[in-house]
Amino acid sequence: MPTDTTELPPQYDPSATEPAIYERWLASGAFTADAGRSAPAGGDRDPFVIMMPPPNVTGVLHMGHGLNNTVQDVLVRWRRMAGDEALWVPGTDHAGIATQNVVEKQIAKEGKTRFDYGREAFVNRVHDWVGTTGGTIIRQLEAIGASADWSRLAYTLDEGPSRAVRETFVRLYEKGLIYKGFRVHHWCPRCLTSLSDEEAEFHDETGKLYHVRYAVKGEPGRFLTIATTRPETMLADVAVAVNPEDDRYRDLVGKTVILPILDREIPVVADEYADPAFGTGVVKITPAHDANDFEVGKRHGLPLPIVIDMHGVVREVSDAEGRVPASLHGLDRFVARDRIVDLLRDADALVKIEPHQHAVRRCYRCDTVVEPRLSEQWFVKMAPLAAPALEAVRSGEVRILPERWEAVYVHWMENIRDWNISRQLWWGHRIPVWYCDGCGREPIVSRTDLTTCPECGSPLRQDEDVLDTWFSSWLWPFSTLGWPGETEDLKAFYPGDVLVTAPEILFFWVARMIMAGYEFLGRRPFHTVNLTGTARDTNHVRMSKSLGNGIDPLDVVRLYGADAMRWTVVAGMGLGADLILDPKDLEKSFAPGRNFATKLWNIGRFLLQNVGTDPVAPIDDAAIRAGFTRADHWVLDRLDQAIRDCEAALGGVKPPEGRWPEALRNSGLRLNEYAEAARRFVWNELADWYLEAVKGRITTAGSDRDVARAVLAHAFDGALRLLHPIVPFITESLWQRLPGRAEGELLVRASWPVPRAAQASPAAGEWDLAREAVSALRQVRADYNIPPGKFVDAVLVPGKDRVNGASVDARAVLAEEAAVIGRLARANLTVADAAGTDAAAHGLLAGGSEVIVPLAGLIDVEKECAKLRGELANLEKQLTALEGRLGNEGFTSRAPANVVEAERAKLRDWTARREQLAAKVRGLCGA
Numbered sequence: 001m002p003t004d005t006t007e008l009p010p011q012y013d014p015s016a017t018e019p020a021i022y023e024r025w026l027a028s029g030a031f032t033a034d035a036g037r038s039a040p041a042g043g044d045r046d047p048f049v050i051m052m053p054p055p056n057v058t059g060v061l062h063m064g065h066g067l068n069n070t071v072q073d074v075l076v077r078w079r080r081m082a083g084d085e086a087l088w089v090p091g092t093d094h095a096g097i098a099t100q101n102v103v104e105k106q107i108a109k110e111g112k113t114r115f116d117y118g119r120e121a122f123v124n125r126v127h128d129w130v131g132t133t134g135g136t137i138i139r140q141l142e143a144i145g146a147s148a149d150w151s152r153l154a155y156t157l158d159e160g161p162s163r164a165v166r167e168t169f170v171r172l173y174e175k176g177l178i179y180k181g182f183r184v185h186h187w188c189p190r191c192l193t194s195l196s197d198e199e200a201e202f203h204d205e206t207g208k209l210y211h212v213r214y215a216v217k218g219e220p221g222r223f224l225t226i227a228t229t230r231p232e233t234m235l236a237d238v239a240v241a242v243n244p245e246d247d248r249y250r251d252l253v254g255k256t257v258i259l260p261i262l263d264r265e266i267p268v269v270a271d272e273y274a275d276p277a278f279g280t281g282v283v284k285i286t287p288a289h290d291a292n293d294f295e296v297g298k299r300h301g302l303p304l305p306i307v308i309d310m311h312g313v314v315r316e317v318s319d320a321e322g323r324v325p326a327s328l329h330g331l332d333r334f335v336a337r338d339r340i341v342d343l344l345r346d347a348d349a350l351v352k353i354e355p356h357q358h359a360v361r362r363c364y365r366c367d368t369v370v371e372p373r374l375s376e377q378w379f380v381k382m383a384p385l386a387a388p389a390l391e392a393v394r395s396g397e398v399r400i401l402p403e404r405w406e407a408v409y410v411h412w413m414e415n416i417r418d419w420n421i422s423r424q425l426w427w428g429h430r431i432p433v434w435y436c437d438g439c440g441r442e443p444i445v446s447r448t449d450l451t452t453c454p455e456c457g458s459p460l461r462q463d464e465d466v467l468d469t470w471f472s473s474w475l476w477p478f479s480t481l482g483w484p485g486e487t488e489d490l491k492a493f494y495p496g497d498v499l500v501t502a503p504e505i506l507f508f509w510v511a512r513m514i515m516a517g518y519e520f521l522g523r524r525p526f527h528t529v530n531l532t533g534t535a536r537d538t539n540h541v542r543m544s545k546s547l548g549n550g551i552d553p554l555d556v557v558r559l560y561g562a563d564a565m566r567w568t569v570v571a572g573m574g575l576g577a578d579l580i581l582d583p584k585d586l587e588k589s590f591a592p593g594r595n596f597a598t599k600l601w602n603i604g605r606f607l608l609q610n611v612g613t614d615p616v617a618p619i620d621d622a623a624i625r626a627g628f629t630r631a632d633h634w635v636l637d638r639l640d641q642a643i644r645d646c647e648a649a650l651g652g653v654k655p656p657e658g659r660w661p662e663a664l665r666n667s668g669l670r671l672n673e674y675a676e677a678a679r680r681f682v683w684n685e686l687a688d689w690y691l692e693a694v695k696g697r698i699t700t701a702g703s704d705r706d707v708a709r710a711v712l713a714h715a716f717d718g719a720l721r722l723l724h725p726i727v728p729f730i731t732e733s734l735w736q737r738l739p740g741r742a743e744g745e746l747l748v749r750a751s752w753p754v755p756r757a758a759q760a761s762p763a764a765g766e767w768d769l770a771r772e773a774v775s776a777l778r779q780v781r782a783d784y785n786i787p788p789g790k791f792v793d794a795v796l797v798p799g800k801d802r803v804n805g806a807s808v809d810a811r812a813v814l815a816e817e818a819a820v821i822g823r824l825a826r827a828n829l830t831v832a833d834a835a836g837t838d839a840a841a842h843g844l845l846a847g848g849s850e851v852i853v854p855l856a857g858l859i860d861v862e863k864e865c866a867k868l869r870g871e872l873a874n875l876e877k878q879l880t881a882l883e884g885r886l887g888n889e890g891f892t893s894r895a896p897a898n899v900v901e902a903e904r905a906k907l908r909d910w911t912a913r914r915e916q917l918a919a920k921v922r923g924l925c926g927a
Contacts, residue, residue, distance in 0.1 A: 008608060008737060012601035014561025018729045022142060025732075030080075030748045031147045033087035038492035048084035048653065049496035050076055051477050051526075052148060053509070054156060056095035057134035058102050063535035063543050064502065065137070066144060066553035067579055070566045071532055072500045073146050074671060077725035078650055080147070081752035087493050088147065089480050091154035092134060096428035096469040097191050097365045103129055103427075119426050126427050140554055144562045145728050147748070154480040156472040157429070164479035165429045165472050166447045168520065173445045177381045178421075180443075184287070184294040185420050187373035188363040189312030193424040194377055196468060197417055198507045200361040200370045209356035210341060213349055214240060214257040214284075217265055224249070224257055224268075225351055227279045229358060230289075231344065232314060232337040234259065235307040235323045237266055239285040241296060244270035246281050260349035261340065262323060269300050288318070288374040304374060308333055310424075312371055333371065378422035378431060378465065386416045388518040389511060396660040398514060400529045402576035403666050405503060412507055419512075421468045428466030435461055474512035477525035484520075496526045497653055498669075503531045527655045530669050533578040540580070549583050556590055563727035564593030570726050571596075571675040596679065597730050600723070603687045604734040607716050610698045616713045616739045617706060627707035629697075630817065634767035635690040635711060638681060639718045640755035645677035646722050675726055682719040689771060690715065693820055713738055718753045766808055769846060770817040776843030776851045777825035783920075784841060784859050792853055794827045797834060799848025810849050827853075842923045855924060865925040872917045879910050 025031065037043035050072050055065060072088060080086035103126045104114055114122040138153065154161065172178040186200035187193070210231050213223040224240060237259050242249035249268070256265040273296050274283050287297030288306045297304060306317035307324055314336040316324045328336050344350040361370045390413040392398040393406060400406045422431060434444045438458025444450060450460050472479070477496055481489040495517065501510060510529055517525035534542050537549040544550055556565040568590045573579045581589040617624050619636070628636075652668020690712070697708040717738055724731040724747055735747040777794060786792060796818065798810035814821070815831045822829045839861045843851040855861060885891050886907060892900050 008605050010605070012561075012597060012730060012733075014563065014597075014729065015558070017733050018143075018145070018557075018562055021729050021732050022145065024746065025147070025748050026150070028744075028746055028749065030746065031088070031149050032151055033085055033149050033493070035488040035492035038085045041488055041492035043085065043492075045083060045085040046654075047493050047497075048076070048079035048086045049493045049526075050088045050498055050500065051480065051496055052088060052090045053499075053501045053505070054091040054093040054154070054473060054476065055137050056098050057092045057130045057137075057155075058095055058098050059137050061137055061140035061144075061553050063551045063553060063579075063581065065141070066556075066565060067535055067569050067573070068500055068502065068532055069141055069144065069146050070569045071530070071671060073144075073148075073566075073728075074570060074674075074725040075498060075500070075650070075653065075669075077147055077728060077748070078752065079653065080748075081721065081724065081750060083751065085492075087149055087152075089152050089154065090138065090141070090146070090148035090150060091156070091476070091480060092137070093469060093473055094130070094155065094157045094428060096423060096425050096466060097193065099126060099130065100425050100427040101191060101365060114426060122426055143557055144553055144565065147728070152480065154476075156469075156476075160482060161472055161475065161479040162429060164475045164483055165467065166432050167484045168471075168475060168516070169432050169467070170445055170447050171520070172380060177384060178378060179381070180376060180378050182374060182376050183379070183420075184289070184291040184372050184374050185377055186361060186370040187310065187375075188366065188368050188370055189310065190366045190368040191363060191425075192310055194373070194375070194420055194422060195363060195370060196420050196470075199364045201364050202359040203362050204357065205360045207356050207358055207360070209354050210344075211351035211353070212260060212344055213351055214260065216252065217256040217258060224252075224282045225280050226282050226284050228284060229356060230337070231340045232308070232333050233286045233289040234261065234284065234340065235314070235328070236286045236289055236305045236320065237284045238287060238297065238302045238305065239267050239269050239300065241269050241271040241274040241283050241285050243272060243274040243276045243281060246274070246276040248276075248281065260347055261325070261343050269296075269302075271296050271299065289372050291372060294374065306374055308371060308373070310373070318374075377420050380419040380421055382416045382419050382515075385515040385519055386413045386511075389413060389514040392514060392518065392524055396655075396662070396665060397658065398524050398527060398529065399655075399660045399665050400506075401531065401666065401669060404576075405506060405529075405531050409506060409511060413511060419468075421471050422463075422465040423468055424464075425466050428469065429472055431463040431465050431467055433463040435463070437461070470508055470512060473509055474516045475520075477513055477517060478521060494521065494525070495523050498528045498530055499526045500530045500532060502534070506531065527658075527660070528652065528669070531576055533573055533576055535579045535581060538580060538582045540578070543581070543583065551581055551583050551586065551589070556586060559586060560590050560594045561597060561729065563597050563730050564590050567593035567596050567675070567727055569593075570671045571679070572672065574672050575670055596683075597727065599683060599687075600727070600730055600734070603682065603691070604716070604737075607691060607712060608734070608737050610695075611709050611713050611716075611739060613739050614709075617710045619710050619714045621710070623703070624707050624710045627703055628711070628763070629704075629707070630763045630767035630770065630813070631690060631693045631820070632707065632711045633761040633763035634771075635686060635715050636756060637760045637764040638685045639715050639753070640757055641760075642677055642681035642685075642722060643718070643753050643755050646674050649673035649677060671726075678719070678722040678726070682716075682723065686715050686719055692824055696820075696823070713740075720747065721750060721753045724748070724750075762807070766813045767817070769808060769810060769813050769849065770821055772845045773814065773817075773821050773843075773849070773851055774824045776845060777821070777827050777853065780841045780843060780851070780853045781825075784855060784864070786858055788826070790826070790858075792827050792858060794822075794825075794829050794854075795852045796821070796829055796831045797850040797852060798831065799845065799850065808847065810847055814849065838926055840923050842919065861924060865921070868917060868921050868924065872914065872921060875910060875914050875917060879907070879914060882907055882910065 035041050037045045038047040039045060040047060052072060076086050076088040117125065169178060186195040188195055207229055209227050209229055211225055211227050213225045216222040216224065226240060240257055242253065252268045253270045255268050257268060259266050273292060274281060285293045285296050285302065287294045287302055288304045289308065303319055305320035305323055307314060307320050309315055309317050312333045314324060314328050314331050314333055328339055331339065341350065362368060363370055390410065393400060393409060400409055432446055434446065434450045436453035436456065436458050438453055439456040441455050453460055478490060478494050481487060481494055483490055499510065513525050517523060536542055541549060553565055569579060571592060649670040650668060694708045694712060697704050720731040720735045728748065732747045773796060796814040798814055811831065818829045818831060839854060839856045841853045841855055882903065886903055
């Protein structure tokens with residue numbers, strides 16, 4: 001990287017810079033963590049660990065990844081610079097349903113299904129496809145600057161995570177927490193697999209509620225009316241239920257009603273599941289097609305006929321002989337629904353149909369309406385696992401940010417249901433259970449593959465199902481570190497620190513990882529869960545490729561650079577707040593990041609050109625310190641404060657003594673506040689003030705130039721270090737060009753800046769007085785439209801000897817800094833105890849000091865006075881009317897409180913404006 005500033009181009013070109021810088025970082029090993037340097041493994045560094053939420057191997061980078069991974073990268077880079085042994089573990093997820101769906105669509109174009117291939121050939125095809133495309137998102141993450149330890153890249157189907165999956169299944173089975181049983185579960189007729197509660201997502205829809213009457217056997221003219229949203233399941237009705245406390249139907253319990261269409265007798269049973277206050281208080285019971293009905297059926301020993309198959313087709317499946325009329329056989333469930341409604345209408349059994357708003361579950365992968373289906377599945381008992389994970393959040397061992405999500409987590413954990421972990425897929429971790437058809441012994445659960453029965457020697461067959469994708473990813477925080485082995489990585493880097501992820505997988509993944517951490521390692525996997533906001537378009541609709549409103553981060557990188565994308569994401573998003581972007585106008589959306597990068601480059605270019613390439617003395621050099629001016633003290637103090645502000649905003653990554661006290665439960669991780677603190681220093685304080693103040697010093701040879709160069713280089717070095725975690729590429733490029741850089745020295749490996757002093761220097765406060773004088777003079781120029789190039793005469797009148805609570809010799813400060821103040825404000829200054837006030841503008845400074853600018857000759861005083869007096873008179877009239885309105889009790893007692901308060905706020909604002917105008921009239925016009 002060149003240090004000759006003549007090679008610094010006028011404009012920053014990210015496309016020519018970023019790839020080369022990233023390659024240098026990789027070659028330097030800057031992202032690689034060493035377990036031996038971690039304190040738990042005997043080293044001298046605190047570990048800091050983030051586990052990357054493993055993206056699906058089918059995926060490509062989208063703004064959700066861009067947002068989430070930028071946040072992670074900022075934290076990791078910061079802690080790496082702060083001296084921690086920082087580990088960011090990257091990886092990908094095999095994504096069972098999603099990946100299998102993609103490949104099945106591919107082979108469907110060939111006119112084939114996976115069954116035409118057979119299991120082994122199909123799995124091999126999926127594996128080959130993943131091998132050629134699965135790494136795409138990793139390369140894309142590199143393009144946005146992700147500083148993950150790529151030497152530890154993990155994959156949920158790797159040997160290590162696979163061994164952890166087997167170990168987990170066996171341990172839970174041996175503890176009685178995994179079982180196989182018949183239950184009604186969510187089934188996707190498109191993906192042909194069962195789904196967990198979380199994978200069958202609720203969608204509010206407007207459907208229909210069908211009111212159907214069932215004739216009471218032996219009581220002509222008496223009917224029970226039952227409302228249902230799914231008349232197609234009537235074919236599998238085996239009972240109707242009423243509440244035992246419902247006097248309306250108490251006499252019917254034990255009797256039968258006639259099931260319409262089939263003319264079958266079904267019993268009336270008493271069960272508390274029937275709610276007397278809902279509808280007619282009578283519900284039909286279809287145990288094989290509704291989870292709640294299944295429980296009622298178990299309590300009453302009812303049969304379990306199945307009339308909808310795995311493809312969502314109506315036919316007799318199990319224990320359903322004679323239940324599907326020929327006219328309905330083989331119809332899609334929704335087509336059958338319409339036919340059944342026609343049959344009910346023809347039989348005079350349909351009372352009415354009305355619109356009905358209700359929540360319909362859909363497959364989270366393909367959006368198909370799921371079907372409740374009875375079959376045998378594998379489950380995990382979740383209540384015992386949830387208890388310690390629930391207590392961890394309640395006690396403060398684990399905190400969830402933003403805090404509003406904590407209540408959601410607690411509610412879900414308190415009402416947790418058993419987890420259906422078996423999937424009727426071929427792609428994924430095969431369930432480690434074997435069966436013997438020879439002797440019929442109990443299923444054999446094993447950590448290793450088996451071929452023959454240990455009892456009779458017969459061949460064994462393995463369970464056909466695979467495990468839910470989340471069964472491997474819930475082990476991610478430790479399976480990637482070598483568990484169940486006792487590895488150095490596990491010792492050094494578990495537990496981790498911060499998990500950065502999206503709220504929508506709080507239950508899918510986050511809660512289960514916490515459960516797994518306590519169950520298998522006895523400790524939390526991380527102490528903080530940072531749930532980021534969502535990338536949305538300007539209509540606040542979540543960005544989605546399918547909706548056509550998404551943004552490809554790589555398009556942003558190509559057009560404006562990775563730093564522009566990263567700055568926009570970090571600076572524009574508060575903790576948990578959504579990020580609003582316009583997919584139709586990328587230039588507008590990412591202008592904040594592009595503009596900041598341009599400004600930073602221009603600041604750096606100007607600064608480096610003026611500092612030059614000669615060696616710069618350190619600021620702690622005695623000769624340099626002795627030459628500090630007030631401005632030098634001020635900018636160094638502002639850097640110290642910026643460091644403290646950045647650390648306060650970033651903070652919250654190390655809980656005291658393992659638990660988060662209530663006062664700190666919501667602290668830190670305000671990345672937008674961190675970005676603003678760093679921006680304010682480099683842009684407003686370093687560039688707008690200090691650079692302007694030292695222009696004359698750095699162009700004049702001598703010891704003062706050496707001091708100015710030393711301070712300027714140190715301040716810019718600190719600014720670049722502060723900004724590096726957010727905009728790593730441009731800061732690295734500029735930092736390399738600072739004078740005195742050694743060959744091979746990299747900002748990515750540099751240390752985080754440390755404040756030099758605990759308190760601000762008195763000289764820095766004195767420079768604040770000089771800055772106030774400049775600002776006041778600039779305000780006068782703006783108020784009276786004085787041309788920028790025109791110098792004005794002004795008088796500085798010293799005030800008291802205290803400014804902002806500190807002792808300040810105002811006369812000495814203003815006199816000694818008059819030349820700089822005058823240059824910055826384009827004014828010819830004198831310092832005096834008083835000045836003529838005729839036709840003059842006044843600016844009051846802290847401690848009572850004042851700037852006075854005679855305006856005669858600069859403006860048309862008479863015209864300006866007339867204008868100001870007119871404005872003041874008009875404002876006086878408005879104030880009189882407003883005061884009268886607020887003094888009228890009839891108005892204040894009858895008008896809405898918010899209207900009255902708005903009027904009072906207006907009174908305060910107008911009163912302040914009147915004082916400002918009156919002061920200007922007095923100063924300019926003399927009365």
